[in-house]
Amino acid sequence: MKRLTIMILIFVLALSSFALQGCGESDQAKLEKERTLLEIEKLKREAEEQVDRKKVHDEFLKTDKIKDYKANVPF
Incomplete structure (x- = not known):
């Protein structure tokens, strides 16, 4: 009986470890x-x-070119 309990505990620990690793x-x-x-x-x-x-x-x-254009256009 003691042996079966130990095996079950080891199995539960292994499953929980596996589950935690998967969550990580x-x-x-x-x-x-x-x-x-x-x-x-x-x-x-x-x-x-x-x-x-x-x-x-x-x-x-554009505005700079417009200023240059207006400055160079004779009226």
């Missing part, structure tokens, strides 16, 4: 997914900022 991998996978999503959002934000800077720069060039 699942948590790590969740963390990796969250990290990846954060990196994607960061890249999107950087791309949007770059587009905004490009628009501002293009507008500046």
Whole structure:
């Protein structure tokens, strides 16, 4: 009887260890997914900022060219 109890306890410990290891991998996978999503959002934000800077720069060039054109046109 004692031997059977010890075997059952070892079996339960092995199963719980296996279950905990599986949960750990699942948590790590969740963390990796969250990290990846954060990196994607960061890249999107950087791309949007770059587009905004490009628009501002293009507008500046347009207004600068217009000023030069108006300055060179004789009336």
